[in-house]
Structures are given as structure tokens and as C-alpha cells.
Ligand SMILES: Nc1ncnc2c1ncn2[C@@H]1O[C@H](COP(=O)(O)OP(=O)(O)OP(=O)(O)O)[C@@H](O)[C@H]1O
């Protein structure tokens with residue numbers, strides 16, 4: 001039997017200690033990782049923006065792999081409705097800041113990893129100072145304003161950015177600002193109109209989808225850290241995963257644009273701007289109130305609608321959410337015509353019966369009061385103008401109803 005001084009000497013001339021060899025053994029023997037790759041991981045500092053559906057798998061896999069320092073930015077707290085996909089949190093962490101909750105799980109998984117938490121909104125004021133402390137940034141956020149902010153900040157600080165997104169059954173991943181590749185702005189010089197952006201809170205998302213995309217983001221990060229020229233880092237290419245069809249596709253995307261406002265030849269953006277103004281949306285997927293787009297006369301508040309209900313005034317309540325959302329919960333006596341079907345012939349026929357034959361007001365309802373405005377506009381194009389005044393949309397929708405009138409309404 002050997003004494004412990006002999007055992008210690010096995011590794012004294014090597015860079016990894018016994019415990020690290022034991023922990024990372026399967027990873028160490030993987031081609032192209034080795035001691036050198038493990039040392040690079042140990043020395044790496046990675047910032048993850050968002051500790052939600054994508055951020056959780058990214059953080060857990062990078063921690064498990066032995067990335068030396070993980071930074072986590074998130075302003076939100078854990079809710080029960082997060083747990084179906086945000087698997088770095090626990091029921092017992094409900095109400096706890098997400099970055100603290102995730103850092104605690106990282107510690108339990110691999111106590112060798114250091115964490116730095118930023119329980120704050122990542123904004124133009126904070127981004128550069130935070131990013132400067134790291135080598136690579138992972139965008140695991142869920143809104144357009146943050147995507148532009150993170151991308152611009154990475155260009156200005158010269159950091160590679162591993163970007164992911166997921167919605168419903170699909171997800172995408174790519175790497176920006178790496179080895180002369182494009183940045184987010186090269187691809188999308190102008191943001192999409194705020195009202196056209198589908199959110200996870202409207203469209204839904206499955207846990208395994210964010211799990212796949214987050215895992216791919218972690219893998220691209222490991223490849224960037226590994227810095228092997230043979231590695232096919234996903235720069236200038238976009239990997240798209242369609243989970244429903246079980247298909248992965250990788251497509252070429254625009255290369256770096258000489259005309260890009262931030263990474264091009266003559267950049268006009270040399271410091272961070274106001275991204276909420278630029279995108280006309282918040283640094284949050286769901287917090288923003290929907291702007292009024294229809295005339296005042298066509299708007300009904302949830303309080304006004306509640307008064308109508310109390311006074312038993314006859315009316316039609318028309319919910320324009322998708323059928324599957326209507327089936328989860330709805331207000332009593334409401335009809336459902338999904339927005340996609342609203343200007344179809346039989347829908348308009350039905351609405352005409354309500355406004356013309358029955359002479360009833362029709363109140364349009366959706367989750368947040370966005371699609372119900374579209375519905376009013378679409379219907380007005382199809383019915384006689386003398387009935388237009390009978391149409392109103394309910395501002396703030398069912399979220400407003402749950403907030404101001406009936407907190408027991410099970411809105412998701
Ligand atoms: N600018 C930002 N600063 C800090 N954290 C951000 C910023 N933008 C997004 N995030 C965080 O990114 C995470 C994205 O996670 P995810 O998409 O799973 O959704 P979520 O906001 O928890 O969703 P929901 O509330 O709809 O269930 C959230 O935890 C959110 O707080």
C-alpha cells in the first residue's frame with residue numbers, strides 16, 4: 001500500500017489536482033479537451049444575461065463543465081409558473097431573486113465554480129461595467145431591447161456573444177461578434193414593430209426546447225473557450241431546431257456588414273443608446289403595458305366592463321385568444337373567435353347578426369389588450385360603418401381583469 005505522500009506526487013507536476021481529475025475525467029478524455037482545455041475552462045469567465053428558461057441549462061452545464069467564474073444577471077424572482085422550464089430553480093426558491101436561486105444550485109452542483117450575481121435590470125447604464133468583468137457573454141434573455149443592448153455592448157467591449165431564443169416548439173442559436181463574424185445589428189438593423197413580437201407568455205414554450213437551445217449555447221461557449229481553430233463555432237450560421245418536426249437545420253446568415261451602425265466601417269453607435277426607446281418596448285417580456293392604437297371611443301376599461309356586468313346590460317363578449325388558451329380559462333358567457341379567424345366570412349356573418357339584427361354592443365377581449373385592438377380594426381374594415389360604434393376592445397385584457405377586478409381569475 002502506498003502512503004499519501006506518494007499519491008500526492010502523481011499530480012504535482014500537472015495543472016489539475018486529484019479531485020479535478022476525478023470530477024472532470026470523462027470530459028478530460030474527450031478529444032480536443034484534455035488538460036489544456038480543462039485549464040482554459042477553469043480560467044474562463046462567462047456572463048449569462050437572464051436566469052430563466054435558457055439561462056438555467058446554460059449555467060448548469062457550464063458550471064458542471066468547470067467554467068471558473070459564472071456571472072448571472074436577472075432582475076426577476078422565481079415564480080411557480082417558471083418551474084416547468086427553468087430547471088435551475090426549485091419550489092422552495094419561490095420569491096427568491098432568480099440569480100441567487102441559480103447561483104445556489106450552481107454551488108450545489110460544483111463548489112469549485114465561483115459565481116457573481118447581479119440582481120438588477122441589465123441596462124445601458126450597467127451593461128458595460130458588468131460585461132468588462134467577463135470574457136464571453138451568453139444572451140439568455142427574452143426581449144428585443146435586451147438583445148440589442150447585449151449585442152451592442154459586446155461589440156463595444158469586444159466580447160463574443162452566444163445568443164439563443166425559443167418559442168413554442170422551436171428555438172434558434174448563433175454566435176455573434178466572433179472572429180470577424182456578424183453582430184445582431186448586422187442581421188437586424190431595425191427592430192421589429194413591438195406589437196408584432198410574439199412572446200413566450202403569449203405563444204407558450206416547452207421546457208425541453210429551452211433545454212436543447214440552452215445546452216447548445218453552453219456547448220458553443222465551451223468551444224469558444226477551447227479556442228481550437230478546428231472547432232466549427234456557429235458564427236455566421238444559425239442553427240434552428242424544430243422540436244415538433246424533430247428537425248435541426250443550420251443556415252448561413254448575413255456576414256458582418258460594412259454598413260453596420262455598431263460593428264461596421266464607420267460606426268455611428270459608439271456608446272450604448274436607450275434601447276427601450278429604440279425598440280419601443282421594455283427590458284422585459286411581459287411587464288410593458290400595451291399602447292392604445294384604436295380611438296378612445298373604442299376603448300373600454302376593465303372597471304367599465306365590470307360595471308356593465310353588474311348592471312346586466314345585454315352585450316356580447318368576444319374573446320379573440322387562440323382556442324387552446326380560451327379552453328384553459330375564460331370569462332363567463334364569452335364567445336371565442338381566434339384573431340386569425342376574425343375576418344373570415346362566417347365570423348363576420350356572426351358579428352353582423354350581433355350588431356345589426358340583435359343591435360348589441362360587442363366587446364373584444366384578449367390576454368393583454370393587444371390582439372383585441374387588432375380585432376376591432378379588422379372587423380371595422382368588414383362591417384358597415386354605422387355599426388362601428390358598437391365595437392369596443394377591453395383595455396389590458398384578462399391580465400387587467402385579474403389584476404384589478406378578480407385576482408382569482410387563473411391567468412397564466
Ligand atoms: N434586461 C434584463 N436584465 C436582467 N434580466 C433580464 C433582462 N431581460 C430579460 N431578463 C431575464 O431573462 C429571463 C428570461 O427568461 P424566460 O424567457 O424563461 O422568461 P420569464 O421572464 O421568466 O418568463 P415569464 O415571466 O413569461 O414566465 C427572465 O428571468 C428575465 O427576468
Ligand SMILES: [Zn+2]
Nearest residue numbers: 183186260263
Ligand atoms: Zn454589426
